Structure formats: structure tokens, C-alpha cells
Amino acid sequence: MIFGDEQELPCHSAGQLLFWQKCVHEKLRFTLVNLETNLEKYGAFLYNDVCTHTALPERMKPMADTHIKYNDHSINSAFKNHYIVPDYQREYVWKDEQVEQLLADLLDAYNTDSQKAYFLGTIVTYDSGSQFELIDGQQRLTTFFILLCAIKKIYMDYGEQTSVIENLIYSPTMNSEGDVINLYHLQLQYEDAGNCLELIEKGQERPNYITQSGERLFDA
Secondary structure, three states: OOOOOHHHOOOOHHHHHHHHHHHHHHHEEEEEEEEOOOHHHOHHHHHHHHHOOOOOOHHHHHHHHHOEEEEEEEHHHHOOOOEEEOOOOOOOOOOHHHHHHHHHHHHHHHHHOOOOOEEEEEEEEEEOOOOEEEEEOHHHHHHHHHHHHHHHHHHHHOOOOOHHHHHHHEEEEEOOOOOEEEEEOEEEOOOOHHHHHHHHHOOOOOOOOOOHHHHHHHHO
């Protein structure tokens, strides 16, 4: 559970804020692999190759013009984009063990060397133009989004400005009716998930009846 053991984090407010600021802006990093053409065109072999971030085999070299981009990102830079998880993707399945292990590994890496980046793996997306469709890495990116919501709460508890974190969680936009709404930078399209993320971000209680993946989103 995110922040379930706060006593293990830097114990005073300045130390805790510095810890999470470093995590968001410097410490947490991953490789974003962006495909500018639909992945289905290439098949499972290239998909596996991209997800393991290895060099393309010789017989795939003619596909070099298909625009596969590898970029190193911090949480801060990555969440300036908009991501969508289509309803055909697997739902959120991480349990307490995976979330707690991620936080424990992060804290251990911070205590070992607070300046060294902590690499979180590879996220694979398809660029549809206005947003990135998540192909691989949904579990981690969803956990990072919930982590940002929790960091926002820490900022509020210490009376700090939350605008920097809020700008990573959502962007104000105008809907079809002309109303200004907050468009979340991560949109989960499977059942209940979008509503659950909104409730989590606003610090509200879970509904009485939600799906199992919704329960796991709240449990994270």
C-alpha cells in the first residue's frame, strides 16, 4: 500500500518532501518506447523485441523507417503526456506485494545513492497523435499515477504548493458542452477504472460496489 509504512521514509517534513521531489524529477526513470505506426503491422516478434529493448535483428532492418523512438524519461517529463489504456488491455492486477516491493526498492536505492537514477524498466506506447496508447507497462504507469496522487496529499499535509504535481496528474480542458474539466493524464477505459482514479485523486472513499480491478486501484 502506497505510504503504508511512512516511518521508513525520511522522518521530518523537509526530508520527506525532498525525497519525493527527487523521485518525481530525477530519481525515478524509465525508457519510453514510442511506436508511430500500429504495432499489429509488425507482429509478435517485433513486439517482444521492443519490450525487451534490444537491437532490431537484421531481417527487421528495412523497418527502420517505421519510427520506433526510444527516450529516457523521468516521472516529471513522462506525465506531461496523455496516456490511454484501452478496454481490451488487461485490467490493473497489482496487489499490495508488488506496490510495497516497488516502494521498498526505491527507498533502498535512495538510501544507497540519493543522486543515482533508479531505472524502472520500459513502457511501450503507440502514438495516435493526441495521446499515447499504452501497449506494455500499464501496471507500472498506473501505480506511478496513484503515487503522484499520494505525493499531492503529502504536499497538502505540509502546506506546500501542489500545482507542480497537479500539472502531472491532469490538464484543464474544455468539453463538448463548453465546460472546463480536468483531463487526467492517464485514462483507463475498462469498467469502473476511470471513475476510481478520479475518486482516488480527490481523496474520496471507494464506492460500495466496484470491480475487482477497482478494488486493487484503491488498495494500491
